[in-house]
Amino acid sequence: MLTAEMQDYLRAIQVERGLSVNTVKAYQQDLNAFARFLEEQQKGLSQVDHVFVLAFLNQLREKGRANSSIARMVTTLRKFFAYLKKENLVAHDPMQTIKPPKKAQHLPAVLTVEEVDRLLAVPDLTSTLGIRNKALLELLYATGLRVSELVHLKLDDLHLDLGLLQTIGKGDKERIIPIGEVAIDWLSTYLRDSRPKLLKKQKADQIFLNDHGRPISRQGVWLLIKQLVAKADIHKDVSPHTLRHSFATHILENGADLRIVQELLGHSDISTTQIYTHISKGRLTQVYDQFHPRA
Known part of the structure; x- marks a missing residue:
């Protein structure tokens, strides 16, 4: 206690x-x-x-x-x-001589482009929840949003005519993120066809709703991703954050500037973003070993 x-x-x-x-x-x-x-x-x-x-x-x-x-x-x-x-509640600070253990740097799990395609193909597009799931996955992969940012996203935060959304990230920092055309199309379909059916006569400002018409929770998104990953036959430890990692890695591999990626992810320190350059280099080595005749 x-x-x-x-x-x-x-x-x-x-x-x-x-x-x-x-x-x-x-x-x-x-x-x-x-x-x-x-x-x-x-x-x-x-x-x-x-x-x-x-x-x-x-x-x-x-x-x-x-x-x-x-x-x-x-x-x-x-x-x-x-x-x-x-506050003068203790006479001395016992932590002054204690150092934290060194963190073992480990690379986050990342999906390949082919695995992302398989995951995005899982939702049942004939059902109300399936369309919601498709829009949710497409938006996560298109923007690199944190799951906490996703669940708090409100209708007023979307500017689909401009291809942008705004969100409040860590440290209450606001950032503007572009949305790709595919994600815009699925969001538009969800907002037009599925969200009203989930909402029924209730009121909610949040974009993504659960099957009871209430805002979906972080745990709800986590469980949903786990279910969809299993259906996609992907054997990796995948969470909503994995799509954020995949977003950052894939755009870096395709030539994006590290500073741009830092801005898109909302990292205050570029050293946090640099973890993705290690992943990209790992992919580079893999491709080299696979295709160079003298590798």
């Missing part, structure tokens, strides 16, 4: 720093785990030193937590104890 100080901290970061609900939930999960360890060890926050924190991190490692998860925990605790020190 969270301590009073933890609850105050979570309220503070949501109000003062304007962090998203999902980010605050991630901090809350980390602090919950730390609160359980405090309770197990019968310690208060004022008794925590760097040895105690190291013991906690070691327990996480023994439980099989990945380095990336432990690194995030270190970041959470670092910010939490900095807040406690600033």
Whole structure:
């Protein structure tokens, strides 16, 4: 159970720093785990030193937590104890000498163009939900939207006559993204033929609805993608974010500038976008090995 100080901290970061609900939930999960360890060890926050924190991190490692998860925990605790020190709630900051483990850099799963085509061919275009699914997939692949951006997309955010949409990404940053003609056509079909049938007499500003006429959730999109991937006979760990990775990789492979891709994805730091250049180079090597006579 969270301590009073933890609850105050979570309220503070949501109000003062304007962090998203999902980010605050991630901090809350980390602090919950730390609160359980405090309770197990019968310690208060004022008794925590760097040895105690190291013991906690070691327990996480023994439980099989990945380095990336432990690194995030270190970041959470670092910010939490900095807040406690600033508010004079603890005498010293135990996180000052603790470094996070190095993250193992791994490339995200990416679909090939052929696999994307197979996935996009799965929805049943004779059904109301099938047309919705087709429009949803086409839009994800055409724009590289995050799933959180997709589910919050509203009718007013679409400017189909201009071939554009606007969205609010991480850090409340607005960006304008072009939409391809194929995605525009399927969106238009969905908005004209399927969405009114799903909406019935209800009201909703969000574009994508579930079969009850309410805005589709992030979990709903995740489950939908899993079902469609299985039907497409694709044997990869695919999530909505995989289509975002595929979008970025494919346009880079076709000659797009890295800065343009950064803008389209809404990355604040280009180093985040550079992961896709590694994927493209991997594809380059694969093609070279396959076709060069002396490879």
